Amino acid sequence: MDFSDLKLNERLAQAIQAKGYAVPSEVQAKALPLVLEEKDVIVQARTGTGKTAVFAIPLLEKLAGLKGQTQALVIVPTRELADQVQKEFVALSKGQGIFCAAVYGGQSIGVQRGLLNKGQHIVVATPGRLMDLMNRGWIRLDAIKFVVLDEADKMFDMGFRDDIEFILGRCPKQRQTMLFSATISDDILSMAEHHLRPDRIFVNVSQDKLAVDEINQFYISVDPKKRLSILAALIQDKKMTKCLVFCRTRRTADWVSKQLTQRRVPARSIHGGLEQNVRQRIIEGFRADKIPVLVTTDLLARGMDIQDISHIINFDFPKEKETYVHRIGRTARFGKTGEAITFCTNVMEIQELENIQSSFRTEIIELVETA
Ligand code: AMP
Secondary structure, eight states: OOGGGGOOOHHHHHHHHHTTOOSOOHHHHHHHHHHHTTOOEEEEOOTTSSHHHHHHHHHHHHHTTOOSSOOEEEEOSSHHHHHHHHHHHHHHTTTTTOOEEEEOTTSOHHHHHHHHHTOOSEEEEOHHHHHHHHHTTOSOOTTOOEEEEOSHHHHHHTTOHHHHHHHHHHSOSSSEEEEEESSOOHHHHHHHHHHSOTTOEEEESOSSSOSOTTEEEEEEEOOGGGHHHHHHHHHHHTTOSSEEEEOSSHHHHHHHHHHHHHTTOOEEEEOTTSOHHHHHHHHHHHHTTSOSEEEEOHHHHTTOOOOOOOEEEESSOOSSHHHHHHHHTTSSOTTOOEEEEEEEOSHHHHHHHHHHHHHTTOOEEEEOOOO
């Protein structure tokens, strides 16, 4: 499939080109035609696959020329993702007179009410803030024709299941629903059964195989006490310029970044405990190559859209197989190469890496400790 096969309106086609999307990604090739046909879909795809455009392009095509009442609702787990998705809509909607607002907690609800009153075709929202706006009667859902649940697994993990059920129950029944999730659990399937039409189509691009052909994966067996000096040495030796370090908790992330900085490796920690505007500034600094090392937690990293990450380091071993995939999937996007290094501090972790290798049919090579 090519973008031109989709027969999109000219302005949208131009915007896609201007955004630099020449060739559709796998999920786009598989799911875009279905979504354009207004099928309900469950799409199993992770961040970085180009999944946003799978709903953004058809929504813009369908909403062209319609008046500005809220007709599409995109529900996302985090503020970062809300901003990112809204930006994608803005970029792809250039010159088409389609308006899109992002609403989420931590910002003035009154300002957001004002935005909504101006008439937004598309609203991108986090569940909590959306519930709040609904309860106050500040958002109308009666004209909704399209609902997108983005990163549904993450929203479930964050405890938004009931909120989502409630919101879906308040949207008109005559609508197209699109569910995106990196992992598909029984809970998600049961939600799909209740809220998506019976002829819904399941699209999977992430099956068993990890889309990591371009990622060189390594592990190092480390003494926990030496983890930090090894980390600092690795970053310096490999002259890493855009490196994401994963820790399990916010506290560890703060500690690691402080210790790295003391060892003359400029690093910043970023996690959910920081104010939204502080997080945004840090992400911008990282994007603009002003901060070479970001130390983070799983919760925050999922939604961040940062291109060209050269290295991923698992300072703390990921809790689940899927987490490993999400983490390392942050590098080597769209044909670029990247490197992922996992620290193992005990035999169980090494064994778990073996499981990961066989489940995802991939290879993780041992690196010998350098410090
Ligand atoms: P997503 O998975 O939607 O977060 O997309 C990840 C990144 O890929 C974003 O920066 C998109 O702008 C970019 N992207 C999406 N589709 C394409 C494409 N067909 N070609 C190149 N880049 C793309």
